[in-house]
Amino acid sequence: MPDIILKKIISSYLNINSAIITLVTIGLITIITIVAYSLERRIRKTSPFYRRATVHIFEGVVLGFSMVMLQQIFHILNNGSVNGGGLYANAQLTILLYCMYLIRNKITLLINICMPFLYYSSMNTERMNNKDLPLFLISYLFLVAIVAFIYWQTDNLQNSEWKYTIMQVLFGLSWWILLWVDHDFPLIEIINMLIVFLIYMTIIRFCAKKLQETMIDYNDLQTQVNYDELTGVRNRANLDKTTQEIFSTYSHEKVPLTIAMFDIDHFKEFNDQYGHSIGDEVLKHVAHTMEREMFLTDAKGQLFRFGGEEFIIIFRGKTPNECKPIVIDLRNALINTPLFINGQKLDITISFGVSKLAAQDSSFKDLFNRVDQYLYKSKNSGRNRLTVEGNTFDFEKP
Template identity: 75%
Template sequence: MPNIILERIMNNYLNINSAIITLVTIGLITIITIVAYSLERRISNSSPLYQRLIAHLTEGFVLAISMILLQQIFHILNSGSINNGWLYANAQLTILLYCMYLIRNQITLWINILMPFVYYNSMNIERLENKDLPFFIASYIFLVAIVIFIYLQTEKLQNSEWKYLFLQTLFGLSWWVLLWVDHSFPIYEIANMLIVFLIYMSIIRFCAKKVQETMLTYNDLQVQVNYDELTGIRNRANLDKTAQEIYQTYHSEKVPLTVTMFDIDHSKEFNDQYGHSTGDEVLKHVAHTMEREMFLTDTKGQLFRFGGEEFIIIFRGKTPEQCTPIVKDLRDSLVNTPLFLKGQKLNVSISFGISQLKNTDSSFDDLFNRVDKYLYESKNSGRNRLTVEGQTIDFDEKKIEP
């Protein structure tokens, strides 16, 4: 008897087809994870509706294609038969449940809710005449309740392994009762298939966690490489990459591109009088204020810390004339938001230089050198000023100096 059981386990679970399906499932989940993380990095709740809709439709499409690919691979491995169908079913259930935790959008929710009527649509009419229809209805309602609960409580469930395992068990049990109604296998097999599903899910989840950790590590490295550690905005390295891209894109185009460079007036005095920690707070205050105001006013500009107390803003599709009132508003917001630190009120002002990319510029450096020159014209004219293509504006007096 033990030999028969061992032989059955070897034939059903430890064979080449099982290994192939497992590897394919891991591969599909890896692809889904990469796509989901890549899309979620580009959207947020504040993103336009059409962008969020496109991202969610893409995620749903990738999930649907993964299910179809898994089905086709299973049929190829089994020469079109349904032998070892438990293997294919558990693989699909694993992907469905995993995506509920990973993607968390309404398209994924609806795919899970409608899947019992899609995976085997030829049975939809026959179920009405099946004596076990009440079991199907009860199990389907139970499945929908579990799926909705997971959708609403995903973040809380991810922090509890026991809750995750419990809901995973209920999810698998509901599905295997539905499959039992459709395929009429011995009911005791439900327990076997459920155990296999839990083992399968554990293997896949372990591999998926490693993929997620790799993605998070990559994201952390991206942040370290491209963002300034002190202020949190884009850094010099990111600017260098962006500069090459925008020069190639805008140099031969009629669409304007304008660069603004500014730095903090009397920054050395902050360091000398109050210490370098205060100087760092001033830098963060300026960066965060400018970034916040640019976001709230939707200026479409990109803010970079060039180095020291110097910053750069790149405005795509805008002329210097269009950027001048934007820069004035940014400067006014900073002046009207003093920094209070250790009982001290610190008034911070900044000086600007602005110039547009020209056809005669042989590289981005030509534009940068011109903007840098205009910035120093503003500082040499008394600071707290803006120089636009050689003309200096005094923010307080509102007049143009030659």
């Protein structure tokens, strides 16, 4: 019997189509890994919900796209036939299981749970009267249990080789029983498919592990270099790099470029009265509120932490007059989203300075110095104010 299984594997999988599918699967895994690590480095547990949700939804879309892409390539290679479908199915199962380990969010969990009802003829209502319906339901519930366990125990599974292997076997077994109910192939094929699935997972895991190690090192370096550890927004180093890149463009174009600089009024008092930990919460609250509001209103501004309690927003293609109502909306969003610490409401206000890149500016330093002067003009005028090109406005007065 083992000889028969081995011959079956060799004849079914050691051919040009299997090589193409394997390479495509590795390619899709590579794309998924790069996308996941590129997106995940932009969010943290402290990131606003809308930002985390957007990233997770996009990761789910990438996973779904990979499933469709693999299906289309398989049908092209087989001229629309489902012959040799075990190869294609194992490739998809490999991606599904790999993403369970890599992308740890509820979107991936939901896709894994719903996938049996999207697979081949799984939505065939004739099964409801089929004698194999109980076996399908039992196998499906078993799959859901395995998927849920993998989702909640990913770290423990990855740290134990034998647990990882057992979960692979159980995941593949539950899937192939489900497919057997729909396609009624010989039961011995389940063993065949499981062996190939484990081989696939071994190859993919080796390739992905090397890729992940490279991506982790790169993303850690990128995060440290470009993003503020406390607030999660772009940092001073990222700002310096960005301004160097865009100055040469906007200084010679008629397209406007506007800078808004703001800081938190009386920030030192938060640290002195409540402690530096509360001061950190104030900084995070202000940064997250600004990012969320710009995202929801499509303000198209880039937020940077300039240093201490000072932040900068770069608006590309907008004049100061166009930025004025945006800044007012940002300030009002902060006022309407108070921060509560231990049941106590903290009143947080900010002051702004706004100016655009002028033809006489020899560098961004000239623009920064001017915006900084406008910011201090707002503060010296009583704080909680906005100065646009030298004209100061009180936020509290229309």
